[in-house]
Amino acid sequence: MQDQSHSHICSLIPMHKLVPQSATTFVYQAKLAKILCNVYLTWCKRLTNHDLTITIDKPSKENYYTCKIDLKNTQCWGKKGLKSFDIVEGTRVDIFWDFRQAKFSSTSSTSSSSEPCSDYYVALVHGEEAVLLVGDLKSDAYKRTRSRPCSDEATLLHKKENVCGKRLFCTKAMLNYGSKRGEHDIVIENSLSGPGDPEMWISIEGTVVIRIMNLNWRFRGNETIMVNNVPMEIFWDVHDWLFSSPESGHGIGLFIFKLGTLEEEANATDFDSRNFSDFCCNGTKHDHVVDSPKNTSDFCHFLYAWKVE
Incomplete structure (x- = not known):
């Protein structure tokens, strides 16, 4: 999934009014x-x-x-x-x-x-x-x-998390929800400055599972990996990490971790900007009532990564 148009995830939000918090x-x-x-x-x-x-x-x-x-x-x-x-x-x-x-x-x-x-x-x-x-x-x-x-x-149904960082963003995700193994450590690392092209790495339990080179061209996409013999889709949108202006405030990246694939959820990133703002600023009610999931693979972990200096 390679869409180079600016996403509605972050562009509709007045970034200068948002204050990062956990x-x-x-x-x-x-x-x-x-x-x-x-x-x-x-x-x-x-x-x-x-x-x-x-x-x-x-x-x-x-x-x-x-x-x-x-x-x-x-x-x-x-x-x-x-x-x-x-x-x-x-x-x-x-x-x-x-x-x-x-x-x-x-x-x-x-x-x-x-x-x-x-x-x-x-x-x-x-x-x-x-x-x-x-x-x-x-x-x-x-x-x-x-x-x-x-x-x-x-x-x-969902876990939605708001974290801040410079080069590293750490979280725990229920990659095999319903099993005894519980949550797994996930680390997202980026290299956006320096002589080389910007890159990003996503690691699970210390092992790099995704490496994105030429991030300025691949700032949005998704890949499927295997975790304990179960497919998991990882979606990312880090457009504002790379292209947000200084006056717009903190750049926000979105990551989605979902067991199975996102093929049936092509509009997964079409969030209402007010709901996103409510979550980032207030940590209050921000979702509509959703239907009962068909199975445990419908569980999603949404990670909003604030890049601060």
């Missing part, structure tokens, strides 16, 4: 009171704020429910809580959380990730069942919520 959104589909809803968990870290926003969408409805948790709260009681609401009349849904002992992995010598790596839980409970449970303290969550595992647990 943000990761997980989009789940859950059944609440027999209604399929999209549940968004957005971990967002700014210079002065660090929070988790949980948003529940109802299809064909304008209203939605939001719960915001301050992860920077220095008071222990502020890191454990409960919020309840009615998804439909007379049907209560509870959100429980505990971040009192949560640990965050370091992304650099001076900062840590927006999402905890251990010692926490977030539970969405309906009808004595934990419809959605994230975190490693599952036993504590079931005990506190007096719930049991749900027979129809939530499905992870």
Whole structure:
């Protein structure tokens, strides 16, 4: 896929108004009171704020429910809580959380990730069942919520991540979603200055799987690789890394990692500019309710890579 026209991904966004920050959104589909809803968990870290926003969408409805948790709260009681609401009349849904002992992995010598790596839980409970449970303290969550595992647990649809870097961009992607191996380390490295032509490398678990030479001509494209004998499509669009003007602000590259191929999703990059801006700036609701995936290969990891100097 070699389209040399400027993509709508970044060109429609007022870049000078955007401020890079660490943000990761997980989009789940859950059944609440027999209604399929999209549940968004957005971990967002700014210079002065660090929070988790949980948003529940109802299809064909304008209203939605939001719960915001301050992860920077220095008071222990502020890191454990409960919020309840009615998804439909007379049907209560509870959100429980505990971040009192949560640990965050370091992304650099001076900062840590927006999402905890251990010692926490977030539970969405309906009808004595934990419809959605994230975190490693599952036993504590079931005990506190007096719930049991749900027979129809939530499905992870997408992971959308916002990262900043100069030459290196690191992330973790569920390349074999549903297996015991979990997430894999991915590193994107670029060489955009120097005597030679600009290049880009994409590595998975320390092995280079894609090398793009003459990046100024191949700034947009896709390739299929094999991961654990399963095909995976990697799509990239780094036009603004190379051609954005200084006054436009930070150049943003888009990467999509998807099991299978993108042949049936030719319009995968036709994002609404307002939704993209909402995600990058606010880390809030930014998607429409999507249909239930046909299989686990429909899971996608979207990586928005901000190139800063």
